[in-house]
Amino acid sequence: MPIYKIKKGKYQVDVSLGNDPITGKRVRKRPTAPSKKEAEYIEAKLRGKHKSKDWLSKKEISFPELIKLYLNECKLSNKPGYHSVQLYTINKHIRDYFEKADIKRITHNEIIEFRNHLIEKELDDGNKLSNKSVNNLLATLKQIFETAVNEGVIQINPCSKVKRLPLKHNKMKFWRPEEFKKFISFIPDDQLLFKTFYTTAYLTGLRCGEMLALQWEDIDQFVNELDIRKSATYIRGEFIVTEPKTKNSIRRISINQKLLGLLDHWKRHQKELFNLLKIPHSEKTYVFQYKDKPSSKDIFSRKIKYFCKDTDLEPIRLHDFRHSHAALLINQGEDYITIKERLGHASVRTTIDVYGHLYPNKQKEMADKLDDLL
Template identity: 65%
Template sequence: MAVKKLKDGTWQVDVSFGFDPITGERIRTRPIAKTKKEALALEANLRKEYEDIRARNKNAVGFSTLTSYYLKTCKIDSKPNYFQNQEYLINKHIADYFKKSDLQKISHREIINYREHLIDLNTLSNKSINNIMATLSKIFDTAVHEEIIKANPCKNVKRLPLTRNKMKFWRPEEFKEFINLIPKDQVMFRTFYTLAFLTGLRSGEMLALQWNDIDKILKEIDVRKSCTWVKGEFIVTVPKTKNSIRRISVNEKLLKLLEYWKTQQKKLFEELGILHSDETYIFQYKDIPSRKDIFSRKIKYFCKDSNLEPIRLHDFRHSHVALLINQGEDYITIKERLGHGSVQTTIDVYGHLYPNKQKEMADKLDDLL
């Protein structure tokens, strides 16, 4: 009972405002009034003041503050490069548009209008817009979790359709042509691209490899980490997913090439006065680990005086899969080698590279006639 009469004839108001989120103790107040009428009025005023304070606190949180809440959580829960990407995307595409917005009044229609604004820029692909909208939705999810708003206005906003670009990759003969374009004394680059083509490792996984990750007896590479550069700092993390932690079987010629590069790297380090050990990063050529940018740029550089069309660094991964498919490997083998989370992922990305089974079936029918 919120109002009750005491033995001395006065009236006590007993109002609870929930529980303290830290201590767990009930937040309550019990003022005294002379009459029941005054007590009821006091109770109503206390509840109104409490609701007004809650409303003011919610309205006091602007979009920039909400964004900072999201980024703080993102920095703790995510890999550094993902956090960096989110921070860039918000500052580049989201922050200015919503900086003066009233969070309580943003509806589904305002979100649709924002997406139309992104489309009208004519500078962003549908994939980029979908990524921006996904980040915006995460920001509003934070607002819901913080009890600033009741529902996420981004909910039920459909993703824009994607046009799948033709996947680029090199066939074995094109890769051999590329390797022959690299001067023989540039052993590190020849080794790096050969490893990429013959294993399908991600660039971050390759650059995080150390010599003690190679098992020469079992002829395997232990993939347990990935790396990135964030604001001038070299950061090593666990791979993309738990399935990315794997062991990759490698062929004898690749092992010999790696061993040859190791001897060349030792000589280079001696000249530079750098300590060389089994913990040295395999593709390090100076006193700090390498960035992937140089390996991306060099592809075009080596191809510039040839008729070979350059591909992206990530396309070496696609090239490896195309090679495996051409050799008749099944989805499960490819899934395990790439470190995909499921066979369905492998099928979704690379299924179109498999030979047309219907054509094979139709050709067999000729034998019946």
């Protein structure tokens, strides 16, 4: 009997609502009510809410099968690097949570509970996921459930109305010219590779993947330009070269004469090094390669802290060299369009969103002019 009288004139509602859509465990609700009439209303409401979660689709698919479908599509439609990141993300943060889930019965509420789980989750290093990471994980989960919608397993994506968490914008780090010159002075003369790599990064604003994919044939000596049309990374030990991040990333950028001279100097040194190692050297050789295999991002990331060790210069991340270049251009008075084209942003809006705060404060300029009136 779902309703029965208990002490003090109250009524107990005891309703079985099937199994939990995430864990598969039996779900029971046992609220109390001050009268039998209200208890009957609560029972009807609980059963109605439960019944509304039922789906008409007869197609069955498990969550692991759904992941497999999504990743197969992901591999066909995206760059190898993106597929690899998605696979890692799903295995680390999503797969186990939804392993036994009944896909058809998952609603907005279960996704909110998962989001709360991510917010509270403690990582291996003792830290917690940032709001940005949580948002990215929910975006991946939304794509997984969109696959279920496309397959006709469910009608509505349960992630569709989940709001993004607010982002905390950390202060952007970058080096001013005097700080960069100090950093370069810390690098020994016999480590020309690193002097050349970091100088190129600072004076071009190239993404790390774009630099790793750069070959000598991509440097146009006649017009002092770099031809950027590919990006590289290591995936499970394999060096993968793909098209850049967006179609706007395919571009040609001008470089200054001193940088061109430094690159030529490194090219001669690299050729001598390859001769000693008995490695073929040609225009197809990667610019920042120093052994039989192309270089990886890790060595250049680690060396920044190494060269700054025991100095008064605060190290920055490798990607911050790109920010440093943007700040350098802004300080020189370059406009948004020029910076957008040089950095290969998809739109001027991206440039403004990322670097707009670095532009001089126009209101302060206006206030200073008002002083001249008095």
